[in-house]
Amino acid sequence: MSLPRLAASLEALLFVRGNPLTLEELSGLLKTGSAEVEAALSELEKKYSSENSGITVHCSGGRWCLATKPEYDGWISSVLGRSAPLSPAALETLAVIACKEPVTRSEIEQVRGVSADRVLASLMEKGLIEERGRMDIPGKPILYGTTALFLKDTGLSSVEELKTRCMNEITKEESLF
Amino acid sequence: MSLPRLAASLEALLFVRGNPLTLEELSGLLKTGSAEVEAALSELEKKYSSENSGITVHCSGGRWCLATKPEYDGWISSVLGRSAPLSPAALETLAVIACKEPVTRSEIEQVRGVSADRVLASLMEKGLIEERGRMDIPGKPILYGTTALFLKDTGLSSVEELKTRCMNEITKEESLF
Amino acid sequence: MDIFDDTGDYEISLPVFEGPMDLLLHLVEKNRVDIHDIPIHKITDQYLAYMNQARKFDLALGSSFFLMAATLLLIKSRMLLPVRSQDSGDESEDPRRELSRSLEEFRAVKKIKLELEKLMEAERPYRKREPGEVKSGIFDRPISAERLMAFFGALWKKEGREQKEQVFEAEEVSLEDRLKLLRSWLGQCREGILLKQFFLSQHTRMELAVSLVAVLETVRTGEAVLYESMEGLSIRRDCL
Numbered sequence: 001m002s003l004p005r006l007a008a009s010l011e012a013l014l015f016v017r018g019n020p021l022t023l024e025e026l027s028g029l030l031k032t033g034s035a036e037v038e039a040a041l042s043e044l045e046k047k048y049s050s051e052n053s054g055i056t057v058h059c060s061g062g063r064w065c066l067a068t069k070p071e072y073d074g075w076i077s078s079v080l081g082r083s084a085p086l087s088p089a090a091l092e093t094l095a096v097i098a099c100k101e102p103v104t105r106s107e108i109e110q111v112r113g114v115s116a117d118r119v120l121a122s123l124m125e126k127g128l129i130e131e132r133g134r135m136d137i138p139g140k141p142i143l144y145g146t147t148a149l150f151l152k153d154t155g156l157s158s159v160e161e162l163k164t165r166c167m168n169e170i171t172k173e174e175s176l177f
Numbered sequence: 178m179s180l181p182r183l184a185a186s187l188e189a190l191l192f193v194r195g196n197p198l199t200l201e202e203l204s205g206l207l208k209t210g211s212a213e214v215e216a217a218l219s220e221l222e223k224k225y226s227s228e229n230s231g232i233t234v235h236c237s238g239g240r241w242c243l244a245t246k247p248e249y250d251g252w253i254s255s256v257l258g259r260s261a262p263l264s265p266a267a268l269e270t271l272a273v274i275a276c277k278e279p280v281t282r283s284e285i286e287q288v289r290g291v292s293a294d295r296v297l298a299s300l301m302e303k304g305l306i307e308e309r310g311r312m313d314i315p316g317k318p319i320l321y322g323t324t325a326l327f328l329k330d331t332g333l334s335s336v337e338e339l340k341t342r343c344m345n346e347i348t349k350e351e352s353l354f
Numbered sequence: 355m356d357i358f359d360d361t362g363d364y365e366i367s368l369p370v371f372e373g374p375m376d377l378l379l380h381l382v383e384k385n386r387v388d389i390h391d392i393p394i395h396k397i398t399d400q401y402l403a404y405m406n407q408a409r410k411f412d413l414a415l416g417s418s419f420f421l422m423a424a425t426l427l428l429i430k431s432r433m434l435l436p437v438r439s440q441d442s443g444d445e446s447e448d449p450r451r452e453l454s455r456s457l458e459e460f461r462a463v464k465k466i467k468l469e470l471e472k473l474m475e476a477e478r479p480y481r482k483r484e485p486g487e488v489k490s491g492i493f494d495r496p497i498s499a500e501r502l503m504a505f506f507g508a509l510w511k512k513e514g515r516e517q518k519e520q521v522f523e524a525e526e527v528s529l530e531d532r533l534k535l536l537r538s539w540l541g542q543c544r545e546g547i548l549l550k551q552f553f554l555s556q557h558t559r560m561e562l563a564v565s566l567v568a569v570l571e572t573v574r575t576g577e578a579v580l581y582e583s584m585e586g587l588s589i590r591r592d593c594l
Contacts, residue, residue, distance in 0.1 A: 004229035009252065012231030012245040015483075016253055029256050052181035054189030058480045068189040070479035076189055079206050086474070088467075089372050095467040111459055114373035114418045130587070148582070152482070154473040162473075166466050193481045265539070265547075265555045290557045 006036060007043040011066070020063030020152065060155025083126075093119045094128060094146070098159050102132040102143035120144065128153070183213060184220040188243070197240030197298050240298050263303075270296045271305060271327070275336050279309040279320035297321065305330070368404070368411050374422030375460040377404060382457060389461070390454050394433055398426040429453060527560045532568035536589075540578055546590030549580070 001009070013029060014021070026041075027034040041057055041064060048056040048069075058067040068076060086094065093116055096108045108116045123129045132145040146159055156162055178186065190206060191198070203218075204211040218234055218241060225233040225246075235244035245253060263271070266289075273288050274280055285293045300306045309322040323336055333339055371377040381400050387393055402423060408415050432449040539547050549569065556562040569589060572578035579592045 008229045008231040009249065010231070012249040012253055013256065015232050015243070015245055052185045054185040054187070055192050060477060060480075065482060066192070067480035067482050068192055072186065072189040073479035073481065075186060076193060076481055079190065080193065085478075086471075091471055092372060092463065092467045095463045095470055098470070099463060099466055111375075111456070111463060112373050113375040113422060113456075113460075114416060153477055154470060155477045156473065162466060162469065166462070166469055189481070192483060265551055269555065 001032070003036075003039060003043055006030065006032065007040040007047070010037070010040045011044055014057070014064065014066045017065075019148075020060070020065040022063050022157075026064065061151065061157035061161065063157065086126075087119075089114075089119050090123055094123060094150070097123075097129055097144050098146050098150075098162055101145035101159065102135075103145075104135055104141040104143055106141065108144070178209070180213075180216060180220055183207065183209065184217040184224070187214070187217045188221055191234070191241065191243045194242075197235075197242035197302060199240050203241065235302065240302065242302070244302075264296075264299075266291075266296050267299055271300060271323070274300075274306055274321055275323050275327070275339055278322035278336065279312075280322075281312055281318040281320060283318060285321070368407055368413060370413070373416070374419045375456065377401065377419070378422065378453075379457055379460055379464065389457050392450055392454065392457075394426065394430050394450055398423075398430050401426055425453070527558070527564045529564055529567055529571070532561070532564045533571060536565065536568045536572060537577075540572070540589065540591045544591060546581065546588045549587045549589055552589070 009030065010026065013026070021029070023034050023037055026037045030037060030040075041059075044057045047053070054068055054072055055066055056069045058065055092112060093108060096111050097103055100107060100111075105116055105120060108120075120129070124131075127147055127149045129144050129150070130147050132143040134140040135143055151157070151159075154162070186207065187203065190203070198206070200211050200214055204214045207214060207217075218236075221234045224230070231245055231249055232243055233246045235242055269289060270285060270293055273285050277284060277288075282293055282297060285297070297306070301308075304324055305327045306321050307324045309320040311317040312320055328334070328336075331339070369380070371380065378397070378401065381397050381404075382389055382392065385393070385396065385400075387397075405415060405419060405423060408419075429449045536552065539552060552569070553562060553565060556565050569578075569580075572589070573580055576592060578589050580587060580589050582588070
């Protein structure tokens with residue numbers, strides 16, 4: 001397949017699959033080497049940047065997808081509305097869950113020192129966390145964990161990546177002393 | 178807004194919104210006249226056709242959306258397999274229409290108990306249903322019916338055949354009890 | 355209280371803390387003390403001072419703040435007790451140990467929270483496609499007549515049942531019925547279906563409830579397995 005044709009196929013593929021895909025997945029689906037896929041991705045990137053285009057290829061967490069260009073964010077938000085950013089309490093709860101998943105409500109409350117009822121409901125509603133069954137102890141408390149949407153919204157490839165990133169940061173800071 | 182800029186905004190908007198939009202809706206969202214929107218749409222169309230692009234603007238039933246180019250259909254189907262089947266909602270709506278055609282939107286919604294707006298647009302755009310004139314009652318609601326493509330895709334010779342087969346099946350089941 | 359407000363101006367509002375841990379960590383960092391050797395006397399005083407200030411400012415503090423205050427006072431009183439000689443070598447007897455560990459954990463969480471905020475902020479402007487009915491111009495061909503009939507049949511029965519409901523005002527949804535529906539879905543979509551989609555196709559609470567039982571039943575008998583797909587929790591027929 002010629003490069004422009006491969007790039008067009010890639011574009012169609014990324015468009016149909018709304019979810020971000022890794023280079024390996026793309027290479028598998030397109031039945032071509034990852035070097036070719038990379039070339040096609042940068043071909044697309046070039047096309048979107050050179051033109052007056054509202055969309056672009058976006059990579060985060062090692063996964064590629066089509067997305068609107070950031071400079072249109074303000075405008076799209078004004079037209080379609082934007083979801084409110086998470087409250088500090090919600091972010092903090094999400095951090096605890098990402099850290100310890102699967103985790104019960106009482107464990108979360110212990111770490112934060114405050115009730116987590118409402119925050120959990122709101123995070124569930126936003127689709128950022130989900131129930132992961134129940135713990136096998138008296139009372140059978142619900143276990144919570146993060147979702148695929150959480151990864152999509154943060155651009156992380158896995159929850160482990162988050163931990164690694166923070167650990168590196170902590171080690172870096174400590175080595176300063 | 179300049180035409181290329183408007184076209185890019187339109188592209189971003191159509192991209193984010195998964196569902197097709199009418200010219201009036203687009204004009205309202207873009208806060209510009211429908212003539213300008215039409216110009217921007219044909220600008221996009223031109224851009225997609227002149228280039229090696231995998232996607233295009235697509236209009237059906239008076240609604241616009243971004244879609245993959247028809248020539249990629251076979252390839253995407255083979256690559257993604259059954260990843261883009263009709264949604265259960267679409268299938269159910271199709272069943273209602275096949276059952277009662279010609280039928281108005283409000284009749285469909287009455288049977289299914291949910292709004293049929295989006296699903297109808299999607300079935301229209303897939304060419305599985307079509308408008309069959311309007312009912313002669315106040316409001317003159319559109320009547321919907323299945324298309325020849327629907328018969329081709331289901332392998333049925335007529336809609337009556339579906340009804341007969343279904344009736345037979347139900348009778349068979351009921352005779353078991 | 356200049357630990358909270360360097361200007362000393364009481365008109366300026368007090369910082370708001372998410373919880374007692376948040377306040378405690380703030381005090382530890384403000385005083386630049388070692389988290390493993392907290393000057394409990396000083397920190398407790400400052401903690402209580404904040405609570406006093408909060409009352410003056412009409413800031414509603416949750417019961418959790420009072421619980422922590424009690425814990426701090428307890429630790430403080432334990433620290434005042436003379437250490438018995440046989441215990442002196444035992445480090446684990448330090449009443450502050452539990453608190454240090456909690457604070458350390460909370461500090462790690464705060465770091466992750468900041469990282470998350472940064473990541474989400476960076477990702478937000480890149481809008482992805484909203485899931486819609488129209489994924490592309492393509493769809494599966496041919497539509498199996500059987501699959502359509504399954505819906506057809508379900509609808510037929512539903513209409514019949516709804517009429518019955520009007521008479522008896524009771525909803526009858528059999529497990530068998532839902533199981534059959536689920537199985538027909540599973541049979542048609544061998545690569546699996548989104549649980550959410552299946553549940554959304556149910557129109558009444560009773561139908562929904564029985565559908566859930568149907569899902570659990572198929573999982574229990576090993577007929578189907580639940581798995582995590584990119585779109586969410588899904589179910590598919592267990593081919594093995």
